[in-house]
Amino acid sequence: MPDAAHPSSGTSKPFPTAPKPFAPEDESALREALKRCSPSTFEAAVQFRKTGNAEHVPAVVIGVIERFVEPDLRIKLKDADDDLRLIEDLGIDSLTMMEIVILVEEVLTMTINNDELRNLRTVGDVKTFIDCKIRGLPLPKPTKFIPIEHIGAVMPIQPPFLFLNEASVSSTAANGKYKITGQEFFLQGHFKDNPVMPASIMLEALGQLAVLYLLEGAPTEPGKMVSSQMIFFTGCEGVRAHRICKPGDILTLSIKPKRMKMPLATFEGAIRVGQEKAVIVEEITLTFGFVDAANQPVPINGTEHGGSVNGAEASAATPPLRVANG
Secondary structure (H helix, E strand, O other): OOOOOOOHHHOOOOOOOOOOOOOHHHHHHHHHHOOOOOHHHHHHHHHHHHHOOHHHHHHHHHHHHHHHOOHHHHHHHOOOOOOOEOOOOOOOOHHHHHHHHHHHHHHHOOOOOHHHHOOOOEHHHHHHHHHHHHHOOOOOOOOEEEOHHHHHHHOOOOOOOOOOOEEEEOOOOEEEEEEOOOOOHHHHOOOOOOOOOOHHHHHHHHHHHHHHHHHHOOOOOOOEEEOHHHOEEEEEEEEEEOOOOOOOOEEEEEEEEEEEEOOEEEEEEEEEEOOEEEEEEEEEEEEOOEEEHHHOOOEEOOEEOOOOOOOOOOOOOOOOOOOOOO
8 A cells, every 4th residue: 555645735846837928917917816815915926927836826825715704714814724614614605715716717827617616625625626736636535524423433432432523534634623521521530620631532532533534534455445443553652732621622633644554554643722732743653454345344323243342352363552541
């Protein structure tokens, strides 16, 4: 199995064809098109038109999106969070999305098919999509948004030890959210009269998101699929806790694959509360295995028939692994 692919937006591949000459009248037309955007957006657009360097594209895309977002929501774009949802977080409806696309087409001198817009759900989707179009790369698979009902159906981990309320999975990353309710069983003793989310449980939540990525987004061999009964934690490195998390906080989780070669998958992960860092993990490593897709057991009430959700009855061929202490 090849190493996991990384998003193309961070690379510096040249524009596939030489950029067209950029005349003074082109700059005037560009200034008029972007007159309601920030000066930095205009400057990024000028540099892209002059050089064809796709590294300027994210700044252009974010600037155009910002122009159409309500003023009180623009602060969410400050850190260019790729997880921001166009509809739910930024209030962008289908007509506004069309306006954004038309302006992007004009500014970047490209054509976007209306059918290609259907799968663009987040800021990251838009940036990656346009970047791939410009570079002439294959378009990535769309992000899948996974509600709690589906998470519970496919995950081997179940309540009360499931720490994902919602999630989205693409071919290059997974993101999730978990709200600390204050009713979690471990908060009764961590700590007395001062409930604090254990850092080890936050690592568990990131590990669960990585499990979901393996089940829903990871590339597989033909005719094979990842077995939910063969995924186990094997280690983590470079853990830093930056913030105490308490009841009422909403944890925003993200993981990205760094290396994948069966039977090991290594991810980098982060948890934030709002714009504040809570936990950063340089590497989380899981072990996994494939089964024939036609023979994979059908989930029943969130578990797979014939298997244990906690891995206690895993195949004897699976080596024993370290587990995280609560």
